Amino acid sequence: MLTTAGLFVLSSSGFKENAMQEKPTAGIVYLVPVPVAEGAAHTISPEVTEQTLHITHYFVENLRTARRFLKLLHPSINIDSLGFSEIDKHSGADIELFKKWLGEGHKIGIMSESGCPGVADPGSELVAVAHAMEASVVPLVGPSSILLALMASGFNGQSFCFRGYLPVKEPQRSKSLKDFEVVSIKEKQTQIFIETPYRNNLFLEDILKNCNNTTKVCIAQNITAPDAYIKTRTAANWKKDKPLLSKVPTVFLLLG
């Protein structure tokens, strides 16, 4: 996890600054998690606080969130001394700039808007470039609503599959749900989904309409927030007592 780039290097004539030009060394890429609930800074590991003291360049999903988070961790930080590049929703990250920064030996942080970069969020395309350049990649510990939901579901954690979003249109949507339920039964495999918050109630309806009564369904909302809602019931029991879900980030899990 060490690089000599940009550091003082001991030579026969004493310390010499910026050995980088003479002996190019790739920088280091840090995957920097941020809270998944408003103000939940207590879910961020101390190593994030430590490492962000030394990271000088960032690729971020959202500039405002990223700056606010760094200010929260380090109130006296000089934000303007850092390099930022926003990952564009449509065109992706500026790969050439990333390669340039990495080639110059910088410590580069990747930050998504919520949770762990690269997991149901942008970042992985940059990490792939870092590996191609043989750079060190350091994942830091922080909250992932997918992993936390899995832990809290009581479902199989020896075999699980994150499927992202279901197709929005029918009949593909119902078919997907039914197919994944079959896989879950056959492989004893936990199926994990996310949904756009305004469709949460529709998603629950679709699960209850398409899945067996005996299939277990976990709804995990607002994880790590004081009003977190995490419940596992059979589809039959959810049908009897159907909650009105808030339009907040939600993970749905199935085990057939």
Added chain:
Amino acid sequence: MLTTAGLFVLSSSGFKENAMQEKPTAGIVYLVPVPVAEGAAHTISPEVTEQTLHITHYFVENLRTARRFLKLLHPSINIDSLGFSEIDKHSGADIELFKKWLGEGHKIGIMSESGCPGVADPGSELVAVAHAMEASVVPLVGPSSILLALMASGFNGQSFCFRGYLPVKEPQRSKSLKDFEVVSIKEKQTQIFIETPYRNNLFLEDILKNCNNTTKVCIAQNITAPDAYIKTRTAANWKKDKPLLSKVPTVFLLLG
């Protein structure tokens, strides 16, 4: 995340202690992560330190590891005042004791030997019981080598599948690898595996023997340790320069 059990409850006659006997309320279950590398306490979120101040009962995979971790977090903790039950490798957890403790309104921590309980580790059977008893389940944030390996792999984090251990025997082992490679190509889905450390080199051999040269393979060893080794290359490139893997916890990831 609140329970009235064991708390002071406001009644018409003022505060009244221990409403529990009159109005039974289930306790709370906390999923308590521990470090995945020796001494990596800086990967544990502050909420773990906070919540373990109040947890009085524990179900643990390994009694010695659990006690040592709690001592590390809280040097002045009175370990003997806490209740511990070890989850037996063969017969599983003492479910009746768990139900009793939960029914009595205790705060119960579940701890595995390494990483997040319930994810490739014991714990989920207890969480399932907690949901059946309508208890609150609170997942705390900490390291998961599976999630960290996924973040650091540069592979697809929009669709991924954790498959646990491959079958040990042939021809099932080779067939599984080939089948999962096909799924990975078809679904653009990251495939994640773990292996018993003494079989690490054999596992890499098997991947290189059975998978396409263009399939990308990430090897993630000793995550969060100072000597962590995380590298992604194509199978062809691994063949050219095959490392001798240490007998340490390793996550293998494929993307076809």
